[in-house]
Amino acid sequence: MKLREVCRFEAVYQLRQVSTWIYFAVLLALSFLMSAGVLEQEARRGDVHIDAPIAVATAMAMISMIGALVTAALVGDAATRDVRSRMQPLLFTAPQSKAAYLGGRFLAAFLVNALLMTAAPAGLLLASRLPYVADLTGPFQPAAYLQAYLLIALPNAFVTAAILFSLAALSRHALASYLGGAALFLGNALTEEVVAEQMGQGKLASLLGPFGFTTLSELWRAWTPVEKNARLLGLEGSLLGNRLLWIGLALGVLAFTWMRFRFAHHSPGGRKGKERPGAGAATERSGPVAVPRAARAFGFGTHARQALAIGLRSFREIAASRAALGVAATAVIAVVLLGQAALSDSLGTPLWPATQFVTAFLGGVFFVEIAVAMLIAFYAGELVWREREAGLSAIADATPTPDWVPFAGKLLALGLALVALQAVQMAAGLLLQAAQGWFRFEIGLYLSVLFGLQLVNYLLFAALAMLVHVTVNHKYIGHLIAILCALFTVFAGRFGIGHRLLVYGSDPGWVYSDLSGFGPFLAPVLWFKLYWAGWALLFAVAASLFWVRGGEGGLRRRLRLARLRFTRPAAALAAVAAALILAAGGFVFYNTNVLNAYRTESEEAARRAEYERRYGKYAGVPQPLLTGTKLRVEIHPEAGQAEVRGVYRLENRTARPIDAIHLAVDPAVETRAVKLDRPARVALADDKLGHRVYALAEALQPGGSLRLDFEVRFAPRGFPNGEINTSVVGNGTYFDHIGGRQPNHRRWLPVLGYQRSREISDDRLRREHGLAPRSAARSRDDFEATRDPAGREWIDFEAVIGTAADQTAVAPGTLRGTWTENGRRYFHYAAPAPIRNAYAIFSARYEVREAGWNGVRIQIFHHPGHGFNVERMIRGIRASLDYYTRNFGPYPHRQLRIVEFPRYASFAWAYPGTISYAEGFGFLTRVDDEGEHLDTPFAVIAHEVAHQWWGNQVVPAGVEGAPMLTEILAQYSAMMVMEKTHGRDQVRRFLDVMRIEYLNRRNNRENREVPLLKLSDQSNLIYRKGAIVMYTLRQYLGEERVNAALRRFLEKNRAGKPPYPTSSDLYRELQAAAPGSLQYLLSDLFEEVTLWDLRAKRARAEPAGGGRWRVTLDVTARKVAVDGIGAETATPMDDWVEIGVFAPADPAEDGGELGEPLLLEKRRLGSGERSITVTVPRRPARAGIDPYDLLIDRDNEDNVTQIEVKEPAAGATGP
């Protein structure tokens, strides 16, 4: 009864607050924007409707996260209002139980919160009914919204309300509920990014993630587009587990609060301290009040001292609080524990905790930044409200300090708190390093990242947060708005705001690399920061003008006061700020929009469409073939520039005379001095779109050749708004011609003919730009395409490369000589035999490790201090060369080089005889010899060396299925080498990673499922499914048969003459190698997209006499064909499937590992249930169907089951 009254009173009280309805409006607007911004964009890019049930639920989970701030405000107020308003003596002495008081308050706050959260479905629904998104919606499903609310928003409201209420009630401080909200947010980010992404524990993350967001994103990954659009969530599986776990936790926390809470007077001073008796009632003093005169001053110096005093005092208060201790402890624990998990490469193998990684983790990780932004917002609020909440504002406001002094002091305190936080983070980072035995502390790097770049960002946001709190003048709404500002800066891109001058605090980003330091990033970042510092100063001036002083807060009074306060110094400071904004902003704009072209995404697409419309007609126009390239390269690392003078030899290998040369040039570089060795005129020179036509005065006859001279200059002017080009940097220059380095199919050096790779490939985007749809890749049966030599030329190659005197330059071929000239070092490389037209140029201060293998010179060019895995790489090269030469054919070059490049990208790329390898992707990987983790450097090297056969000897036609001939075969080859050197378990571990990631990424729009024979650029299928399928093929056909087929395929196609090989050619060889009984399997693996559903339902064993055991295994089997958007059709099954029975696992081994197989044989199984009986020689423990996961099964955990062993009757057992 009393509970009901407490609850009623509280609910009515909250509902009467204006702020409550402001929260509702904010949540409604946010939900609307979430749908109109994020979901709509997702729908435009993909196949998922904006009102798809899971999209609605995911959006709801995101709104829940922001809603946690509203919850924090509601429950923080409900739990601490009595203490703040000093009502507690009245209430605590009323005859009510703790349960009624706490329960009523909590229930009311939760109900109000639940009511506010209805804004989420309302806003989402509203936005999805806008007329202009009609083509992005599916049939209206009210259940989708209802479910999302009941399964996501409502439980979230309950859980957050319970936890945050408890924190506030027990600490009696509303700030605690905010910090709790931030912790939940951080917890979500950790499960999402660390547990799910980096540790690969998707299931665990699904269960643990607060808000259910991680659960939904795991489902999002697993569900096909068809499922996403139609399937309702349902309270089952991981979602049910997650909801139960958190609701259980919330109830536990409530119970704990109920037990711990006391109706007791809370002395805000905490422990009373040593109190001397009679301290209060002191002896009476006599005589008039006489205070010594003290000099007073009111100049600027005094004001600065006052601001400093306020700053130091406020900082001391923050630092001494228990909350700060909690924050610091959380930071240290999070960094040390999660740093370990975060510092791992893409295959889950740990990295050495080099300072560059640790600082990147501390300084650049999204969730760290958001968590800090939250802290800044909360503490800004605490500081702004400090005097008012202590009841001291009247006295403080009446002191003779100018209005800017308290503001400046508090901003200073916030700054000092941030410095302290960074110091804690730094200490945690050092601890993390030391704990892992890494003692190369780079204090300077820590200082420049944490106390330079990162602190500046935080300070900028601090100024904004202070302004928000001062102007909003409502603490809780202030928190909400400040954090929305922070989120906006992160997600501005999602709402189509692309220019960084428009997003507060933003910069073009930076990467620190051991090789090149901050490279070209520092200057642009600092210019941007200077510009934002201007804004921050302006914010500070505005905040001082609107600083609340004195009783009333009416808008009119504040405006009037602000006008009064806008004195000459304030105006001068505002003018300085404006000048800074204009000057630095102007300079940035000059760089991003004048020196460099600024294009929005759609302008860029329009440009590509224009290229296609204008020059598409030249596609397929006969062009001469490139047969020789000679380069003279001048690299100026310190200036970030390079010049290339080149000579191409072109031959007419067609049957017709050629009268015009089409050159595609890269608009990013300056292409000049193009000269032909015969009379020609420039018929067209469109350097904006990058197409030139040279009309020959006299046609080039079949068999004739010509020489083309050109000069290309790469000299970035200023800095762009987008990505900063890192091709030429102080130490670690790396650029290439046809390869992995240049993004967006750019080629600095001129290439011949129309470039199909520049066209827009996305169909929706093509339609928007008025282009006809086209398939992503051309058909295998396209006559022209399979004979197109562009990019498949074999060339004589020679290059002279000049670079700084202390650097080494690397290019393909044999090093013919090196010399010094004009204080620069020159390297002359020449390939003794023609190479594929794909090469890279490197220059850096390398250390070189040399080795050999059967006359092949092995060289590893690496950064000094990055030698950890060099021997491992050499072992990998040797083992790979051994296996590949024995099984596929000879290695065609005289050297094999591995060259390290800065970690601006994370990949390795195989050029003829040379492999580029990123700094963070193997050189600093920490491989243990116990085989607990994948040996990443070895695996990557084996893969790249395999490309010397698959990609650099066999060069596929530029049609669908091409990656099958390169990447998939390289994956296969690398697995074979790994199995030989590291054993089967390493390969199984590798395949486990591949399988989990493949299944998780199947339904990305970028990775639409197609049969492998039709692959184009779906990296998920290429690397992950490719590896799985090839291993399955090997297990069914046997290594010898597969390798023989590959050898035959290589021999037939090594010539490099058109028509170029396609996936059909490879498939034919594989078909020829497979027996008739397995042809169906090849079809399932390569021609179709097939999923199996195999399950071991039950297994029993009984003694069969003579120590043998009879095992009966009940299984079900099913197989489906899947199309591109995930629609499944059951197909008849009559497949060979492995059946296995296993001995008990060795207790020393991991529990998950299977024991020794007592029986492993392939059986033909049809669809449906059946029972299999086998006899094994020893006592079995587990049995299963397809126990080693050869066939792709979405749920492979039910493949193996424990055997129910029927003990033999006593006495019946033989010895």
Add this chain to the structure above:
Amino acid sequence: MELRIRNVSKTYSNGVRALRDVTLTIPPGMYGLLGPNGAGKSTLMRTLATLQEPDEGTLHLGGLDVVKQKDEVRKTLGYLPQEFGLYPASNAEDLLRHFAVLKGITDRRAGREVAEALLRQTNLWEARKKKLGGYSGGMRQRFGIAVALLGEPKLIIVDEPTAGLDPAERVRFLNLLSELGENSIVILSTHIVEDVSELCTRMAIIDRGEILLEAEPLRAIDELRGRVWRRVIAKQELAAMEREHAVISTKLLSGRTVVHVHGDGQPGPGFEPVEPDLEDVYFSTMAGHHGAARALPEVEVTA
């Protein structure tokens, strides 16, 4: 230097008219502002303390415009608000020295000396290291005065300082106030008549935003001499008494009711003359028998 308040009016956004055309002239010395709760005392005090602005009228401290030259006024201002808190985790010495800096005493040694002197004067020296959260009401008020006295203020505003103090604390506090420098203007707002009678040389009575009386307490008492009558009655007679006479105040005494009545002559049988005190001035002013209309011109003359 004197404080001149001219035609000051203030209406809050919720419609409450806190001050109506208030005009006062306050010379140096202890000045009492007497009025019931909600009379507008605190509004006037906050306005004087530069913390809010009047809708109409002007306030001048000597040559300074209190509304427009806030920073200048604050340099000579000591303010003890009616209700205030302290940072519970700080101690008196620490917080006082902090305020010393805010009041312009930036020299550390000078700050320490001033703080020590003030803490001794306010009898808080012994408790200077004690957490402020553990201070009693009286200690808190004394600490507030110490803060107000920092920087030799010329204008000291003390808003309802004795509310909530026990009798001993109150005496101690009033003693402290009485010793404040005579060169300063000290404005003491209170609803307790004794505070004014014990301390103030001048006073004003305010009710519902209006100044009803501005006077010197002694002279106001003189004026009332011979016009206050007392009678002890039974409780049930009170209603009739109020109908027939100009009742100033009623008090209980040992279960019976003592009535004070205003009258130029003997109001009737049973009444006896009383030597008036300030309480009679206050109540008769509040009751409208003595007040603004008549008193003000006189005050103007005597000012």
